[in-house]
Amino acid sequence: MRLKSLFLVLLLTLPTFFIFSCQSDSGGKESPDGDESIDGDQDAETVSEEESDGDSEKEVSQEKDTENSESEQGWQPYWPPETDTPMIDTPFVQEINHTVNELEEGIGGLVSVLVPPEELKDSFETPTQITPRGLIMHDDSGNPYVLGTGESDADLIAAAFCDKGLMLAGPDKVYMLAPGDDEYTVSAVPADISSGITGLSSGAERIYINTLKGLTIADFESEIVWPRNGDIVIASYEYESTVYVAETDSVAAFSSDDLENPIWTLGKAQGLNVDPLIAIVPHVNLPQNIDLVIVGENGLQAIMENDGEPELLQNVTEFATGRIPLDAPSCAERTSDGGFIVGTAGGAYRIMNRDAGNEWRVYNQIRWLPHENVKSIATTPGTEDSPIYFATQEGLAFVTVEHMNFEQKSEFFVDRILKRHDRDGAVADSHMTTPGDLSTSIPWDSDNDGGWTCYWLLSECFRYKVTGDEEAKAHFDKSLERMLSFRTLTGTDYFLARAVIRKDGCQLDDCDNPDDGEWFTSPDGEWWVKGDTSNDEVTSHMFMMGHAYDLCADETQKQQIRDHVNGIVGGIIDHGYQLWDVDGQCTTYGQFDPEYVNGLAGKYSDGGRRSAQMLGALTLAQYLTEDKKYDEAKEYLINEHQYDENIMHESEPAFRKGSGDGDELAMQAFFVLLRYEKDPALREKWLTGWRGTYSNMKTQQDALWDVVNAVVGGDSPDFTYSKRWFQLYPMDLIRWPQHNHHRKDIVDAPEYYMNQHPERRMRSDGFIIPPDERPNTRHNTCQFEVEGG
Numbered sequence: 001m002r003l004k005s006l007f008l009v010l011l012l013t014l015p016t017f018f019i020f021s022c023q024s025d026s027g028g029k030e031s032p033d034g035d036e037s038i039d040g041d042q043d044a045e046t047v048s049e050e051e052s053d054g055d056s057e058k059e060v061s062q063e064k065d066t067e068n069s070e071s072e073q074g075w076q077p078y079w080p081p082e083t084d085t086p087m088i089d090t091p092f093v094q095e096i097n098h099t100v101n102e103l104e105e106g107i108g109g110l111v112s113v114l115v116p117p118e119e120l121k122d123s124f125e126t127p128t129q130i131t132p133r134g135l136i137m138h139d140d141s142g143n144p145y146v147l148g149t150g151e152s153d154a155d156l157i158a159a160a161f162c163d164k165g166l167m168l169a170g171p172d173k174v175y176m177l178a179p180g181d182d183e184y185t186v187s188a189v190p191a192d193i194s195s196g197i198t199g200l201s202s203g204a205e206r207i208y209i210n211t212l213k214g215l216t217i218a219d220f221e222s223e224i225v226w227p228r229n230g231d232i233v234i235a236s237y238e239y240e241s242t243v244y245v246a247e248t249d250s251v252a253a254f255s256s257d258d259l260e261n262p263i264w265t266l267g268k269a270q271g272l273n274v275d276p277l278i279a280i281v282p283h284v285n286l287p288q289n290i291d292l293v294i295v296g297e298n299g300l301q302a303i304m305e306n307d308g309e310p311e312l313l314q315n316v317t318e319f320a321t322g323r324i325p326l327d328a329p330s331c332a333e334r335t336s337d338g339g340f341i342v343g344t345a346g347g348a349y350r351i352m353n354r355d356a357g358n359e360w361r362v363y364n365q366i367r368w369l370p371h372e373n374v375k376s377i378a379t380t381p382g383t384e385d386s387p388i389y390f391a392t393q394e395g396l397a398f399v400t401v402e403h404m405n406f407e408q409k410s411e412f413f414v415d416r417i418l419k420r421h422d423r424d425g426a427v428a429d430s431h432m433t434t435p436g437d438l439s440t441s442i443p444w445d446s447d448n449d450g451g452w453t454c455y456w457l458l459s460e461c462f463r464y465k466v467t468g469d470e471e472a473k474a475h476f477d478k479s480l481e482r483m484l485s486f487r488t489l490t491g492t493d494y495f496l497a498r499a500v501i502r503k504d505g506c507q508l509d510d511c512d513n514p515d516d517g518e519w520f521t522s523p524d525g526e527w528w529v530k531g532d533t534s535n536d537e538v539t540s541h542m543f544m545m546g547h548a549y550d551l552c553a554d555e556t557q558k559q560q561i562r563d564h565v566n567g568i569v570g571g572i573i574d575h576g577y578q579l580w581d582v583d584g585q586c587t588t589y590g591q592f593d594p595e596y597v598n599g600l601a602g603k604y605s606d607g608g609r610r611s612a613q614m615l616g617a618l619t620l621a622q623y624l625t626e627d628k629k630y631d632e633a634k635e636y637l638i639n640e641h642q643y644d645e646n647i648m649h650e651s652e653p654a655f656r657k658g659s660g661d662g663d664e665l666a667m668q669a670f671f672v673l674l675r676y677e678k679d680p681a682l683r684e685k686w687l688t689g690w691r692g693t694y695s696n697m698k699t700q701q702d703a704l705w706d707v708v709n710a711v712v713g714g715d716s717p718d719f720t721y722s723k724r725w726f727q728l729y730p731m732d733l734i735r736w737p738q739h740n741h742h743r744k745d746i747v748d749a750p751e752y753y754m755n756q757h758p759e760r761r762m763r764s765d766g767f768i769i770p771p772d773e774r775p776n777t778r779h780n781t782c783q784f785e786v787e788g789g
Contacts, residue, residue, distance in 0.1 A: 110392065500529050534590065546675065615647065663700075
């Protein structure tokens with residue numbers, strides 16, 4: 001079975017229009033065929049890729065053959081050639097966040113989190129959580145409580161397991177808890193020595209106690225021998241039969257049978273220069289084979305052991321200054337993929353290979369962590385896809401993984417749209433009355449309901465066209481009816497609304513009298529209608545209606561689409577190339593006329609874009625209606641007012657730069673122009689304009705721009721970033737606040753997008769900050785925005 005996919009990803013309220021050819025593991029090329037409020041559920045929509053049986057494959061092939069035959073007889077809308085490098089829809093690792101909305105009430109901040117060894121899994125909880133005052137346990141009803149230490153004892157600072165039990169530590173005492181015990185066995189540092197405890201580390205049969213005077217052990221059977229004359233031990237780590245020990249500015253390796261005589265020692269004299277040391281991680285193979293990673297306040301270093309002698313690796317690219325994302329490290333652990341993760345006061349960072357080579361992946365507040373101050377991290381390196389647990393200043397967070405492909409990820413997003421974003425066929429925001437609690441989500445209107453709904457409608461159209469899924473066609477039919485009603489409910493032939501709200505059953509906070517814009521009642525009295533519509537909505541309707549007409553509409557719907565486009569575009573011509581509201585006045589942003597386009601505002605800002613929007617609308621209207629007035633209007637704007645020249649320089653005006661909103665609207669306009677333009681000379685001009693616009697947009701590494709470039713016939717289509725973007729988009733689409741300006745691995749965005757926006761950033765390795773590490777933004781928000789939510 002082959003995946004037959006013209007693949008469109010829509011991230012609702014981000015909107016993403018994402019089309020590319022796709023091929024399954026079994027082979028076979030693609031054949032193309034024609035949350036929000038205080039913290040909202042910002043959902044994404046993705047059209048799933050479905051398997052087609054032989055009959056449907058044959059049908060698609062016959063349709064393509066028919067189209068080719070028609071092309072020989074007369075003009076047909078542009079169709080992109082098949083790609084020579086279809087994307088393979090193979091499973092990938094999808095990380096799932098579990099954070100603020102899953103915190104247990106009453107636990108609060110943690111100092112440590114642990115995974116018990118197999119021998120103790122029946123005696124201790126997974127994960128085991130430690131607060132400053134003791135061990136978190138749960139009663140038979142699942143309610144948490146603290147098995148506390150002494151009321152006058154100092155707060156705990158560390159915890160560790162061995163196969164015999166759990167140990168907690170404050171600065172001057174340790175508390176041992178064996179399986180079945182309901183109280184601690186306490187051992188205090190003798191008052192006559194100053195070997196205060198700095199930390200603990202887990203071993204197989206014993207626990208290592210780091211102190212101000214050296215390293216000692218506890219085996220739950222013998223009395224602890226407290227050290228008296230050693231140096232400060234910051235960290236220790238048992239790996240097989242070797243124990244690695246970090247002091248303030250040196251590291252040593254010992255046999256687990258002999259903790260007195262080091263096998264080797266390496267310090268400043270040998271080039272160790274990231275002190276003071278904080279943590280050590282042995283034997284990783286990401287970013288390369290490294291016997292010991294040294295985590296210091298001033299960076300990372302790598303050690304290889306050759307014939308029992310340590311050697312510093314000098315050229316680990318990922319450890320270079322400006323590449324490590326965060327400073328102020330607090331802890332580090334090996335991970336199940338062969339890499340390691342570092343906790344810091346500003347989040348956590350991990351080395352991973354996410355199908356683009358080795359890179360640092362950052363877990364930040366608040367999607368991934370309830371607080372950025374990470375005290376401890378726990379995972380099980382020997383278990384594939386082991387969850388990672390974070391003990392933070394505000395409580396527990398953890399990350400799990402699932403293996404899925406794009407089709408499976410798509411199904412999840414379709415489900416979210418239907419549950420929380422579908423409002424009588426209009427698809428826009430949803431708001432939560434309680435941050436993070438999806439059960440409190442209600443659908444919401446926006447200033448651009450048509451703009452967001454058009455992506456959902458097209459995605460379901462494409463899914464139906466490729467798979468024959470009747471559910472997708474039903475979604476298309478419902479949303480097309482709503483999109484058409486944006487005009488018919490205004491009581492005019494020419495005006496279209498920003499949004500409509502059915503009065504009966506309204507769930508919004510202002511159902512009685514909406515006040516977030518210009519609202520009026522529909523002629524039938526049953527709907528609120530939002531006026532003062534902008535050029536954005538006109539362009540979104542044009543962007544969607546042509547493809548809906550060509551691919552999925554039945555004969556009745558085709559006539560409705562012709563009437564819809566004819567009414568809107570004809571009205572714009574009749575009103576001097578302006579969009580007029582029901583009050584007989586041009587809307588605030590409804591100017592497509594030469595006076596605006598070629599005036600100061602257009603010349604220095606969006607004149608090229610509005611030229612493309614207007615000519616695109618005229619081109620589509622002529623295609624659908626064959627009315628010569630649209631060709632005549634187009635010729636007039638080109639011959640008398642140089643709209644064609646404006647389009648060729650769409651991206652160049654000084655105040656056009658840095659506009660994510662401009663990127664999206666330009667894309668929609670070019671998409672229509674480059675599909676429906678009949679004149680080869682004009683199409684070449686439109687391609688020139690698109691190339692200039694896309695040359696800047698592609699630096700955002702966003703799926704939408706690269707795929708559209710391929711579909712409209714742009715140069716050198718490349719889906720590398722498209723695949724990466726969709727893989728890394730988070731399953732949790734809540735618009736959590738995200739924080740990135742404190743990162744050390746960010747640099748200025750390209751100059752084009754820095755225009756008037758000095759806060760925009762990207763990673764120093766040339767990648768944008770991935771979607772799962774920054775705010776859930778729409779595609780009409782610049783992808784270099786790294787703060788917000």
